[in-house]
Amino acid sequence: MKIAIAGAGIGGLTAALCLHGKGFQVEVFEAVDTLQPLGVGINVMPHASGVLHGLGLGDTLDDTAIRTRAIEYRTRFGHLIQSDPRSVEAGFEFPQYSIHRGELQFLLLDAVRRRLGAGTVTLGKAISGFSQDEGDVRVLFADGTAANCDLLIGADGFRSKVRQQLHPDEGPAHYEGTMMWRGANLQEPFADGRTMFIAGDHNVKFVCYPISGRASHEGKALVNWVAEVRHDQPRAADEADWTREGDRDFIASFLAFQMPDLDIAQLLRNTHKITQYPMIDRDPLPWWTRGRVSLLGDAAHPMYPIGANGASQAILDAKVLAERLAEQPGPEGLIAYEAIRRPITTNVVLNNRKAGPERVLDIAAARVKGPEDRIEDLISAAELEEVAASYRQVAGFVRKAV
Numbered sequence: 015m016k017i018a019i020a021g022a023g024i025g026g027l028t029a030a031l032c033l034h035g036k037g038f039q040v041e042v043f044e045a046v047d048t049l050q051p052l053g054v055g056i057n058v059m060p061h062a063s064g065v066l067h068g069l070g071l072g073d074t075l076d077d078t079a080i081r082t083r084a085i086e087y088r089t090r091f092g093h094l095i096q097s098d099p100r101s102v103e104a105g106f107e108f109p110q111y112s113i114h115r116g117e118l119q120f121l122l123l124d125a126v127r128r129r130l131g132a133g134t135v136t137l138g139k140a141i142s143g144f145s146q147d148e149g150d151v152r153v154l155f156a157d158g159t160a161a162n163c164d165l166l167i168g169a170d171g172f173r174s175k176v177r178q179q180l181h182p183d184e185g186p187a188h189y190e191g192t193m194m195w196r197g198a199n200l201q202e203p204f205a206d207g208r209t210m211f212i213a214g215d216h217n218v219k220f221v222c223y224p225i226s227g228r229a230s231h232e233g234k235a236l237v238n239w240v241a242e243v244r245h246d247q248p249r250a251a252d253e254a255d256w257t258r259e260g261d262r263d264f265i266a267s268f269l270a271f272q273m274p275d276l277d278i279a280q281l282l283r284n285t286h287k288i289t290q291y292p293m294i295d296r297d298p299l300p301w302w303t304r305g306r307v308s309l310l311g312d313a314a315h316p317m318y319p320i321g322a323n324g325a326s327q328a329i330l331d332a333k334v335l336a337e338r339l340a341e342q343p344g345p346e347g348l349i350a351y352e353a354i355r356r357p358i359t360t361n362v363v364l365n366n367r368k369a370g371p372e373r374v375l376d377i378a379a380a381r382v383k384g385p386e387d388r389i390e391d392l393i394s395a396a397e398l399e400e401v402a403a404s405y406r407q408v409a410g411f412v413r414k415a416v
């Protein structure tokens with residue numbers, strides 16, 4: 015059985031590896047002529063990192079990425095509101111990794127080329143659409159050529175052409191009203207060199223974590239950051255480009271942030287390349303699969319990058335897709351895959367619109383008014399744990415008892 019995948023992103027490449035592991039023949043068609051290590055930091059949550067370990071990529075991840083110890087939620091004054099552990103030491107079977115998106119993509123691409131063959135991924139092949147009958151799928155490309163396969167998986171990201179053909183009346187994306195500026199700077203480590211923190215509140219927020227295993231082995235840190243400022247009301251919007259150069263006006267919003275272990279203003283000023291990207295998602299779809307065609311990753315369930323779940327949910331899709339197709343190799347397998355993954359990811363998309371685990375920031379911002387305030391006088395531990403535990407449940411990762 016030959017399976018075509020549209021898109022050599024994190025989801026498409028992981029799907030290629032998982033499907034190959036189950037004995038399927040796979041071809042990946044990627045729109046861009048040359049893959050470049052674009053983007054900045056991304057997180058692979060413990061359950062998704064288990065999938066990558068299962069694919070034999072654990073050692074490479076340990077060389078390349080950072081094993082995240084915990085996500086700390088902090089006030090803008092630097093108080094620790096809550097520390098949400100993510101490590102093996104804290105009871106997860108597999109670690110959370112913080113990694114450069116481009117490095118993760120290239121690590122997967124390398125594994126695909128070595129295991130499935132150098133010709134498995136064809137670059138410069140943008141899918142423009144498809145036709146299908148009971149027997150097979152004809153994949154149509156923007157260059158006027160076509161290819162036949164048994165199944166087609168649209169892993170072609172936020173602007174998926176496969177999704178567009180399946181749901182032509184969907185309309186524009188949903189903009190939260192928040193702009194995100196991103197960058198990374200090589201410098202001295204902060205905290206223990208394995209900590210991710212999220213500080214501020216829903217309107218002005220700073221997310222920061224180290225992403226390079228290589229830098230860490232040399233006693234340095236490649237510090238990835240995302241600065242978010244809400245400046246608009248939620249509305250329909252479609253303009254977004256991961257490579258758009260960011261302005262620097264937003265830095266003013268973060269000058270008053272006081273972290274005990276990191277000078278945020280200096281980090282922002284020292285960062286050479288800054289990009290900006292709006293916080294956008296799409297409404298969950300009522301279905302993903304028609305006949306021999308289905309969707310995966312951002313093409314299926316684009317979500318706000320809250321709870322750092324975009325890459326992880328794409329990786330989990332890939333695993334379930336391969337498992338279900340191994341049991342039922344054909345359209346029934348696609349239906350079985352969707353039956354498991356669509357309800358789960360729908361829940362994550364909707365929960366992220368309500369700020370997911372970051373709700374603790376707004377609880378604290380409403381009560382903590384200055385650096386002298388004491389968190390423990392203002393918020394109970396039980397209230398905080400309830401938010402974290404309910405999101406772990408939604409996103410699907412749980413700790414063993416420790």
Ligand SMILES: Cc1cc2nc3c(=O)[nH]c(=O)nc-3n(C[C@H](O)[C@H](O)[C@H](O)COP(=O)(O)OP(=O)(O)OC[C@H]3O[C@@H](n4cnc5c(N)ncnc54)[C@H](O)[C@@H]3O)c2cc1C
Binds near residue numbers: 057173256
């Ligand atoms: C350039 C870029 C930079 C990013 N940077 C970040 C970041 O810094 N931080 C972060 O959290 N997330 C980032 N993301 C998003 C993140 O990668 C995804 O949310 C997540 O990894 C899910 O992956 P995915 O494979 O579903 O989608 P994506 O990673 O978006 O991959 C989709 C792939 O499909 C290809 N494609 C698109 N249209 C077609 C077509 N018609 N035919 C064939 N191929 C097509 C794209 O070129 C891309 O390689 C970035 C995405 C991109 C594309």
